[in-house]
Amino acid sequence: MLVLEDVNVYYGAIHALKGISFEVNQGEIVTLIGSNGAGKSTSLKTISGLLRPKTGKLTFNGENLATIAPQSIVAKGISHVPEGRRVFANMTVIENLELGAYLRKDKAGIKEAIKHVYGLFPRLEERKSQISGTLSGGEQQMLAMGRALMSKPQLLLLDEPSMGLAPILVKQIFSIIKEINASGTTILLVEQNAHMALSIANRAYVLETGKIVLSGDSKQLAASEEVRKAYLGG
Amino acid sequence: MDSISTQIFQQIINGLSLGSIYALIALGYTMVYGIIKLINFAHGDVMMVGAYSGWFAVTVLHLPFLPALLFSMISCALLGVLIERIAYKPLRNASRIAALITAIGVSLFLEYGGMIVVTAQVRTYPPVFPDTRYILGGVYFKYGDIVMLLTAVVLMALLHFTVQYTKVGKAMRAVSYDKDAALLMGINTNNIISFTFAIGSALAAAAGVLMGVYFNTIDPLMGIIPGLKAFVAAVLGGIGIIPGPMVGGLMLGLVESVVSGLGASTWRDAVAFLILILVLIIKPSGLFGKNVREKV
Numbered sequence: 001m002l003v004l005e006d007v008n009v010y011y012g013a014i015h016a017l018k019g020i021s022f023e024v025n026q027g028e029i030v031t032l033i034g035s036n037g038a039g040k041s042t043s044l045k046t047i048s049g050l051l052r053p054k055t056g057k058l059t060f061n062g063e064n065l066a067t068i069a070p071q072s073i074v075a076k077g078i079s080h081v082p083e084g085r086r087v088f089a090n091m092t093v094i095e096n097l098e099l100g101a102y103l104r105k106d107k108a109g110i111k112e113a114i115k116h117v118y119g120l121f122p123r124l125e126e127r128k129s130q131i132s133g134t135l136s137g138g139e140q141q142m143l144a145m146g147r148a149l150m151s152k153p154q155l156l157l158l159d160e161p162s163m164g165l166a167p168i169l170v171k172q173i174f175s176i177i178k179e180i181n182a183s184g185t186t187i188l189l190v191e192q193n194a195h196m197a198l199s200i201a202n203r204a205y206v207l208e209t210g211k212i213v214l215s216g217d218s219k220q221l222a223a224s225e226e227v228r229k230a231y232l233g234g
Numbered sequence: 235m236d237s238i239s240t241q242i243f244q245q246i247i248n249g250l251s252l253g254s255i256y257a258l259i260a261l262g263y264t265m266v267y268g269i270i271k272l273i274n275f276a277h278g279d280v281m282m283v284g285a286y287s288g289w290f291a292v293t294v295l296h297l298p299f300l301p302a303l304l305f306s307m308i309s310c311a312l313l314g315v316l317i318e319r320i321a322y323k324p325l326r327n328a329s330r331i332a333a334l335i336t337a338i339g340v341s342l343f344l345e346y347g348g349m350i351v352v353t354a355q356v357r358t359y360p361p362v363f364p365d366t367r368y369i370l371g372g373v374y375f376k377y378g379d380i381v382m383l384l385t386a387v388v389l390m391a392l393l394h395f396t397v398q399y400t401k402v403g404k405a406m407r408a409v410s411y412d413k414d415a416a417l418l419m420g421i422n423t424n425n426i427i428s429f430t431f432a433i434g435s436a437l438a439a440a441a442g443v444l445m446g447v448y449f450n451t452i453d454p455l456m457g458i459i460p461g462l463k464a465f466v467a468a469v470l471g472g473i474g475i476i477p478g479p480m481v482g483g484l485m486l487g488l489v490e491s492v493v494s495g496l497g498a499s500t501w502r503d504a505v506a507f508l509i510l511i512l513v514l515i516i517k518p519s520g521l522f523g524k525n526v527r528e529k530v
């Protein structure tokens with residue numbers, strides 16, 4: 001479904017992704033783990049078009065993403081929940097959700113999608129008229145995810161959904177991610193919380209300073225000496 | 235009614251008329267600032283072009299007031315989009331000061347380019363309204379004043395509705411808050427920025443036409459002082475916040491006409507800029523602004 005081959009991305013002179021290759025297949029949960037500054041967010045931004053690869057191949061369902069305008073990538077079926085949630089804090093919960101469906105024209109479908117999101121996150125329904133800037137961190141995470149689901153994506157990119165959340169909420173969010181996946185959405189999950197990420201993912205890639213250093217089945221990786229030492233605290 | 239209170243009412247009417255013009259210009263300032271964080275110093279000059287387009291529509295095309303107003307608004311909407319695409323868009327990732335200097339350049343270009351096209355000569359605005367006056371309790375309501383106020387109020391209401399309830403309005407708010415996040419929603423941010431310039435410039439054009447009607451004369455440098463005053467109004471209300479400049483503009487208009495009414499009309503401009511200085515010192519975010527809202 002999603003294929004990256006030898007992708008190089010730069011911020012000016014900084015070489016942030018150094019020939020990265022990985023793929024995500026239909027129906028999977030794939031996780032990208034790594035420490036601060038490894039290039040995880042950069043990878044997601046490259047997929048959703050906020051950044052452009054200098055060289056390398058980037059395709060989604062066989063289509064070259066590198067030439068598609070960032071605002072049109074959503075229409076291809078990729079939705080990105082950015083690091084730090086980035087909800088529109090000056091707008092209400094419902095306005096945020098509506099913006100998530102910006103490219104959709106089917107009124108009935110949008111209504112349906114809002115219902116679906118409320119089903120996943122009942123808390124959002126209770127707070128639908130609240131200005132999002134006043135939501136708690138956890139609620140903002142739910143809103144960011146709900147907003148991304150409004151476009152009915154085939155592939156959902158999640159950047160550190162557990163960041164700054166209490167353990168119980170992290171568990172809840174991860175079980176919802178599983179639920180979203182079970183209902184047919186493929187997921188690419190970026191996490192620093194390697195333990196949680198490996199526990200729900202089918203496969204994983206380990207990123208270190210812009211390069212993929214390990215990859216494989218998440219259970220095997222979780223059991224491997226290297227990963228346990230570096231990312232699972234022994 | 236005794237003469238002092240009629241005097242006061244008369245000044246309030248005058249102040250509101252003038253203030254609604256400031257408010258219209260200030261709205262454009264604040265919209266553009268809200269969306270690309272640029273103080274568009276050419277905004278007052280777009281108003282001047284609007285005044286001339288209106289003049290052209292009335293005297294050459296012989297259009298009545300409303301069609302002339304529309305003609306002027308549409309011409310300036312196009313001008314605004316052109317200015318944004320040619321002068322500001324290439325600088326979107328440049329430093330703010332570079333964009334600001336460019337805006338001053340555009341302003342000078344319009345002023346002195348305008349002089350070449352229409353000459354520096356002051357022109358008389360044709361009387362578009364009948365000279366009817368209504369007297370209510372000793373206070374004069376000129377037909378023109380009423381139309382002006384109404385026009386301004388209708389345009390502001392339309393703007394408020396657009397920004398608050400339409401899809402494109404929501405997109406404008408999204409882009410002004412976080413461009414990358416807006417892109418992720420599938421919003422074409424370039425189009426939304428152009429649209430914002432179009433609306434802001436159309437409002438300035440409307441203000442230009444009303445200005446011509448109000449003061450009877452227009453000239454290529456007529457945009458400078460009202461442009462600065464509208465900037466004061468925008469800062470007073472809180473730049474970047476939609477209802478702010480409306481109130482800021484009306485207040486400024488009232489203050490000015492009260493100062494004039496007290497017989498100190500030479501102090502009018504000084505008072506306007508004194509307000510700017512005071513606001514910047516006491517509450518830089520304006521009357522409606524929250525002090526410092528940094529995004530994390």
Ligand SMILES: Nc1ncnc2c1ncn2[C@@H]1O[C@H](COP(=O)(O)OP(=O)(O)OP(=O)(O)O)[C@@H](O)[C@H]1O
Pocket residue numbers: 011014016034035036037038039040041042043083192
């Ligand atoms: N806007 C930018 N300009 C310059 N360098 C950047 C920029 N954004 C990221 N980088 C650099 O690119 C590298 C990868 O950053 P990235 O944000 O992808 O890391 P990350 O793996 O998501 O880290 P974290 O877990 O802390 O979010 C880092 O060295 C970072 O300093």
Ligand SMILES: [Mg+2]
Pocket residue numbers: 040041042083159
């Ligand atoms: Mg990151």
